[in-house]
Amino acid sequence: MKAKYGVRPLIVVVPHTFGRHLNFNAHLHVMVSAGGLRESGVRWITPLRFNRSKLMHMWRYAVITYLRAALKKGLLVSEASTEDLRVMLEVQYERWWNLYVDLATLGLGFELPSEEAVVGPNGPKIEVGAVHEPAVNY
Secondary structure, three states, X not given: OHHHHOOEEXXXXXXXXXXXXXXXXXXXXXXXXXXXXXXXXXXXXXXXXXXXXXXHHHHHHHHHHHHHHHHHXXXXXXXXXXXXHHHHHHHHHXXXXXXXXXXXXXXXXXXXXXXXXXXXXXXXXXEEEEOOXXXXXX
């Protein structure tokens, strides 16, 4: 966002470990502001546009890179071996991650375009979260 729009959006991440049926389903809910703060001039800029495909690639890279670094430093705790975790991260990096991008319309009731989520001038948020069934249980 900073490179494209010259702004820093506000981001809140909420980790969830269970799904709605109380099944294990580790995932994140990420709320991103509809605009961003331009540091030069301290001004709020809206709307921001999000390309779903590019967002998925960036998000996947960031998450897997973070987890690989944690694994390398011995910070991941698991019953699985270090090698099994390394392989699992490799498998997860190679697969497609489904991102659910939704405009919180505040009752405005309109659909998002297929490739980009356009966040409107009223300042609602979007939610982005990896939505998939675990490929491997450890």
